[in-house]
Amino acid sequence: MSDLDILCLGISITVWFTLLFVFIIMPAVLGVSFGIRSFYMRTLLKIFEWATLRMELGAKEKNQELYKPYTNGIIAKEPPSSLQQEIQELRGSANSLRSEPEFEMADIFYFCRRGVESIVDDEVTKRFSAQELKSWNLLTRSNYNFRHISLRLTVLWGLGILIRYGVLLPLRVTLAVTGICLLLVLTTLVAFLPNAESYLSEKVHLMCYRICVRALTAIITYHNRENKPKNGGICVANHTTPIDVIILANDGCYSLVGQVHGGLMGMVQRAMVKSSSHIWFERSEVKDRHLVAKRLGDHVADKTKQPILVFPEGTCINNTSVMMFKKGSFEIGCTVYPVAIKYDPRFGDAFWNSSKFGMVSYLLRMMSSWAIVCSVWYLPPMNREEGEDAVQFANRVKAAIAAQGGLVDLIWDGGLKRAKVKDVFKEEQQKLYSKVLVGDSEDQMEDKRSEDGTPEGDESSKDPAEGQ
Secondary structure (H helix, E strand, O other): OOHHHHHHHHHHHHHHHHHHHHHHHHHHHHOOOOOHHHHHHHHHHHHHHHHHHHHHHHHHHHOOOOOOOOOOOOOOOOOOOOHHHHHHHHHOOHHHHOOOOOOOOOHHHHHHHHHHHHHHOOOOHHHHOOOOOOOOOOOHHHOOOHHHOOHHHHHHHHHHHHHHHHHHHHHHHHHHHHHHHHHHHHHHHHOOOHHHHHHHHHHHHHHHHHHHHHHOOEEEEEEOHHHOOOOOOEEEEOOOOOOHHHHHHOOOOOEEEEEOOOHHHHHHHHHHHHHOOOEEEOHHHOOOHHHHHHHHHHHHHOOOOOOEEEOOOOOOOOOOEEOOOOHHHHOOOOOEEEEEEEEOOOOOOOOOOOOOOOHHHHHHHHHOOOOEEEEEEEOOOEOOOOOOOHHHHHHHHHHHHHHHHOOEEOOOOHHHHOOOOOHHHHHHHHHHHHHHHHHHHHHHHHHHHHHHOOOOOOHHHOOHHHHO
């Protein structure tokens, strides 16, 4: 390279990092915003509106169906009836004349039909796939071949790829690396300043989290900040993605709870715990409920420590619903601060499908999306009421979060997406079917006992040898 080329390269790098420092890092340090992200979001919305109009016009000209037919229910089901009634319908009227109930091959079809319905249209599985959009947001991952409708849409889609992967992705990766490196270095340095550790640690964490938020072009609206979690309490929120932590920590510091990891994540955990009171468990300790409860209780008992951030669902849900809250966080006996998080899928799908994407590929998808737009609601603090157990308290908090975030309140455990069906559920169906086979006989025996005047369970009706 010539001297001129080296000079031009040096000037370009200097200008790049100067703009990065002035417009992103400094606002993150000071906690201010120039309004660039809000302007960017409004511009995207106008582009999406124009693209939608073009799609509708192009579909009319070509007589195409614009959107995929979408419905919340896949199978049209009859009103619920008992297992015995449905099996009798399958057997037909001829079998009802038989005096003794017996097994029929036709009974198999009932269980086959119910099994297929549960697989195709259940309330659990659909919560672990990407939320379906009713229109296209110019992302290939969410399109239904809309880009082929007109030449203008094709050009706009291609321009969007160049902007997202050629401009936004390198900028966001640079910001993310900057934020993580600053977190590792500054938290280590703060640990050597015990007198100012608490104050400086909070400022360092806030600055680094805000840089990471800008690395995702996250546009966050916080509501009811007067209800923000306070020291000595537990903050619980619905869980959609690992970046939920960054979204909440952008507005205040929390003590995190989690399992000890290795690699880069482990480095970050070790750096964070040097200057702040986070709670990390070894793999062997995670299942020890008493140990977990004790450490959480000891933390909230110290009013100088930051509130604990917990996601009671224990897994990521696709931001359409809230699933069962684990009761452990609600047994501590402290104030709980509910928080509802709702993402706008038009700008990018924030849901992490961990069975399909690894952490690195997921973060790259996030950084190559248009933006992460979400709303956060701080709900009034809640405490256990008299006579209320931990499960009831957890359900009450979950219902409040679901109502505020416009989410579906489900009773199912999110762990079902990976766990096998419990034997108790199988046994319940077996008991119901056994009643169909032997239920009438038992009823006849009870009727016969009543006619003979021998009450059920009378000792005189038992075999004399039974008591010996």
